[in-house]
Amino acid sequence: MTGGPISVAGVVVEPGERRDLAPLASESYTGDRTTLPMAVINGIEDGPRVFVTAAVHGDELNGIETCRRLLDAVDPLGVAGSLVVVPIVNVLGVQFGSRYLPDRRDLNRSFPGSHSGSMAARIARLLTEEVITGSDAGIDLHTAANHRTNVPQVRIAEDPRALPLATTFGAPFVMRAKLRPGSLRAVALEQDVPVLTYEGGQPLRFDADAIDVALRGIQRVLARMEMIDHAPEPAAAEPMVLxxxxxxxxxxxxxxxxxxxxxxxxxxxxxxxxxxxxxxxxxxxxxxxxxxxxxxxxxxxxxxxxxxxxxxxxxxxxxxxxxxxxxxxxxxxxxxxxxxx
Ligand SMILES: [Zn+2]
Incomplete structure (x- = not known):
């Protein structure tokens, strides 16, 4: 069935179209506009809505490259449903290579956010209302924190919808992990949106293997949800679920x-x-x-x-x-x- 137009942050995206938006999140110390750049791909065919986010922690860069490659690989005319990709959520943290916002707040403890709160709360509010709410699933890309590295792994909540998506993703490990209050994944689940939190590699680096695993994983999930036709072969080994x-x-x-x-x-x-x-x-x-x-x-x-x-x-x-x-x-x-x- 042919899909209809969708609206994100007040911008209408027609079927078969990709629009790059930069809605206003807040203002910086210098009074400049702080925007949240995102690509909205609305497929020709009707289907689910999925989001991919990266760099919620501003020093976790692998996901930025994963999003860049994903956006180059996806043809809006070959998509069923819609895909919203936000390559850099913590737009201010990335400027300084910092996990946190300039006021040291952790964006991934600031969801769902608010209109009148801190910078972190405002970015979180914008992402929650315009991207997370109404989605059928999401994938949030992270790396380990400072001076640590993570083996590619997907973390999920105790949610029967998330487990099959996480195993399809094909990272070596799936962790059923406790939800952190104020995290993107916790707030999405409150809105009935299952989220896969991908962890791979270390901060301030591009790790080729972690990026490859993430890109293939996202494409497998989109194919499982019948949003794209072609996806990489399933991972060689079944993920360990722990x-x-x-x-x-x-x-x-x-x-x-x-x-x-x-x-x-x-x-x-x-x-x-x-x-x-x-x-x-x-x-x-x-x-x-x-x-x-x-x-x-x-x-x-x-x-x-x-x-x-x-x-x-x-x-x-x-x-x-x-x-x-x-x-x-x-x-x-x-x-x-x-x-x-
Ligand atoms: Zn992180």
């Missing part, structure tokens, strides 16, 4: 030597890293894996201090943390940040 993970932390400070790589499967008793004194001499400490798991994230720093998060390990099977488990309060995005500040 419900629990925890950060393993250094007990001693010093020079870090990792004995495993991101993506590795680790067995109970396997040495994971060694911390040595900068003065040389004997090994200070060796941390062993306590249980079986998969390394889904790791520090990229060569030195560690006590308590620093070194490896993010996903745990298969029943590992739901108890209520008084301190790891429950960890922010998996940024485990060295104190939550709520």
């Amino acid at each position: 419900d629990a993970s925890r950060w393993l932390r250094a007990a001693r400070g010093g020079v870090l030597e990792l004995h495993v790589e991101p993506g590795d499967r680790v067995q109970a008793g396997q040495p994971l890293w060694t911390t040595s004194s900068p003065m040389g001499g004997a090994e200070r400490a060796s941390i062993d894996a306590e249980e079986e798991g998969y390394v889904i994230g790791a520090t990229t720093l060569p030195l560690v201090q006590p308590g620093q998060a070194v490896l993010h390990v996903a745990l298969p099977g029943e590992h739901l943390p108890s209520e008084d488990d301190p790891t429950e309060e960890e922010d998996e995005d940024d485990p060295d940040m104190t939550e709520g500040t």
